[in-house]
Amino acid sequence: MSSKDEKENVKAWLKKIKKDRFWLAEQCGVHKRTVDSWFFKKSEIPAKALLTIYDLMFKQGHLSTEEELVVDESGMVTLELEFDSEQYQIIKTEAERRGLDAGTYCSELIQNAFSTDEE
Structure with a gap:
């Protein structure tokens, strides 16, 4: 899966569960501006954060x-x-x-x- 696809999946998931980037930052143990930076065009979500995000998605039944x-x-x-x-x-x-x-x-x-x- 490409970085762009990962970002779009995370954005769609946040929208679906009605959570914002402040919440995601809290879950990942980072500042909200760090989460914002992950979604810049040339940026990527770090592997450690992706593991946390996928764990959250899986636990909530949103990861197929x-x-x-x-x-x-x-x-x-x-x-x-x-x-x-x-x-x-x-x-x-x-x-x-x-x-x-x-x-x-x-x-x-x-x-x-x-x-x-x-x-």
Whole structure:
């Protein structure tokens, strides 16, 4: 999915749930002007923020994943993620800093995004 498509999906979702960018900023732990900057023509929504947004969308039943998910016999789900070269370099650098490969690091990020203090 392109950055433009992601932005349009997030805008449509916010409109559908009747929430504004102030609310989204609060959910993502950033300032409203940061959220505004994500929607500039040449800007992109950072990967970490997208994970938070997709988590919110999923929890509210607004993220359709049935066609996009591959589930193996053990119940593990395979996702395909797309990053531009700059985003991938950031992920790769952080993964290496932690002694992980990029795939393992992304998997841990996603698992942490869905974990709670109760688990």
